[in-house]
Every structure is written in structure tokens, then in C-alpha cells.
Amino acid sequence: MGTARVVFDRWDGRYAERMANVRSSAVRDLFAAASRPDIISFSGGMPAVDHVPAEAAAMAAHDAIMHERECALQYGSSEGRPEIRSIITELMAENGIRLSPDDIVVTAGAQQALDLLAKTFLDPGDVIITEGPTYVGALQAFSAYEPDIRCIPMDDDGMRIDQLEAELRKLGPRGAKFIYTIPNFQNPAGVTLSAERRRRLLELAREYDILVIEDDPYGRLRFEGGHVKPLRALDDEVIYLGTFSKIFAPGLRLGWMVAPKPIRAKVLLAKQAADLCGSAFAQVTAERYFMGTRWRRVLQGLSRTYAERRDAMLEALDEHFPAEARWTHPEGGFFVWVEFPSFLDTGQLLAEAVEHGVTFVPGDGFFPDGRSGRNCMRLAFCYAQPESISEGIRRLAEVIEDRLELYRAFIAAGAIPAPEVA
């Protein structure tokens, strides 16, 4: 992405080979620029934590220490406290997933669950299937275990199941270790897997005897359209990942995994090696918050805020972005995915965009090969205020327009072929 800086590293040659496959996350790299007050950030998927009532959060943390100090400040069980697991059970039941607290392992965010699953399942060269583009953090977690990642493209209804089927046919039964999917308001594409495709995906997974990992951080952030049943509600063998990051606060680093019993046992072994147990303090704080406050109303308010920001972004895109661009229309979540003609490399626009006071994430970071998606960008609408969103999109459109004008001139001169119009 952009200009590569070569940094001398005197420990070069001593790192494990697998680390060569792990690329830095463009989102994390942009964190410093995105935090500058003069920059309008469309890069990080940062929840609007200013909407979490400070008194309620403070009270929960205070009570955790004052009333449950012996637990909150102590080591806990690796699977997590029964109390938080029973709250998770209730949250999941509202989504049509019936569980017992024993089905759940509490993790340090869904991110840890991804890492633990990779550690538990992947040997070098193992095939796994993901959507393309997919979540950068999943690519990072998986890549350290050196899998062969096959990406299935998406359209407005999520993963193209015909292409999944074609891939599975090539691979044969048990030809992949797992299929990783983000069915709701996908990160980065913003699209949702349709009910019909969910059923078909599960049928194929059964037919080819391949595990399914359903990562669902945004499922409760639907602004419009009907609820679509989670994969786990349709099939008990699906591994489901949830998180408190988007319904409370990512600062707690609290998420969960639902998995069949034998898989849970293996994951717990991996988790004990990673951290012995999760933060008891974070768990007690979350318990207090979810038992004692009007968290539902807070979440509704958050959803409304994100919906307004989504609307502001779609309106601004309509107004300012060039006719050559196409973008998704998410019904929830945090992200819009924009695609440009293949000659535009969004990575080359980033430095200029930052100079103009706006950031985005170039599309290639969301693909394991680092080449696909160069003509795409992810725009996060979750964090900026609506007025800033309009202004940010206007600034970004200027940067893009400059570049496109150059290409249009090349095309007019016949120096490069005109793109096909869909």
C-alpha cells in the first residue's frame, strides 16, 4: 500500500517462516492518521462509544470491584463466567439460537476466537474458504497458520453460492478445513447473505463435510429489511462468533464462541495456552451493564445513529462520486464497498486523500493475495458525523476525479482500452 519503507531489522532470518505470510492490517496502519482531528476518517470500523452512557459504564465497572472484587480481580475459568454465558444465551435466544451456557466459550473479542480456531484447525497448506473480500483481522489470524485461502466472490446477496459449489466440487469431500463467512452486513462489503443462500451454503457444507464459521459482529445493527436467521439457528454444527464490541464497547475486549462440544474442548486448550482465562473484570463489568441498564435503548439509539450516517454516506456518494463508480447499499453494519474501473488503483490515492483530510481503506488489504481489489475501497460510515461524512466524500471525490480525468484522457487517446460498461 503506497510507498513501501525498507526498515533494517537485525533479527531478520530468525523469525518463524509463517510470520512472512502475515501482513500488517491497513486499517491498523491508518490508525494514527485517522486519529488526527483534521482528518475525516472512513478507515476504521470504530463503534460510536460516545453513545454508551458514561455513568452506566462507570457504575458497572465500579460495582464489579466494589461488589464482586474477589471474582473481578481474580483469575477465572477458561470458558468464562457462568453469569456472562447465561446473558449471552439470552442474547442468542433473541436471534433464534437456543443454547445452554455450556455451549459458549467467552473470548477476548471475536478476534481471539478467530485466532484460536486457526490455531486449532490449520496446518500449513490446508485449504480454507472465505468471502472475497473478507475481514482483514481474519486474514491476519488465519495467515499465521499458513493456509491456502480460496476466496469466493459476492454480489448483493452475499457469497456467490454457485461459485462456492464449483470450488467445493474441485476440492471434494473434506477438501477444505472450513468455510468462514460474515453473513450480516459483511466486513468490508456491507452485503447480507440471503436466506435462500444460507440454506444452500449449509446443505453444501453438509454434503462436503466441511465446518462453517459464522462471524456475526453486526447482526444486531440492522437499520431496515427483515431479520435473516443466523446459520447457527439452522444448523447446530455451525461455529458462531459473537461480540460485545458493537453492542457495548470494544474496549472491554469481550466476545464469544459457540461450538460443538469436542471443538470447544480443543479450543479451550488453545485458549489456556494463549491467556489462561479471559478478563474476569471485563466479564463482571459487562454482566452489570447488561443486567442493570437500559442497554436495549442505548443499542436502538446507536442503530439510529449508524443509519443516519449510512444515509449521509449514500447520499454523498450519489452526489459526488463519479459515474464510473459502483457501491453497495448496506441494510446495517458499518461499511460501504466501492468499486472503480480496473485501471484505478486506490492504494495510490491514499496519500493524496490524507493530504485532502480524508482516509479510507484500499481494497487489496481485504484479499489474501494482496493484488485483488486494487480498484476498490472500503468506506466506514460508523464513526464520523453526518456533516463530516458529506464533506469527507466530497474531498475524496475530488481526489478520485483528478485521477479519473487523467485516465479518461488516456482512454480518449486510445492509450488504454475503455472499460466495459456493466
Ligand SMILES: Cc1ncc(COP(=O)(O)O)c(C=O)c1O
Ligand atoms: C467481521 C469481524 N469479525 C471480528 C471482528 C473483531 O471484533 P472484536 O472486537 O470482537 O474482536 C470484527 C471487528 O471489526 C469484524 O468486523
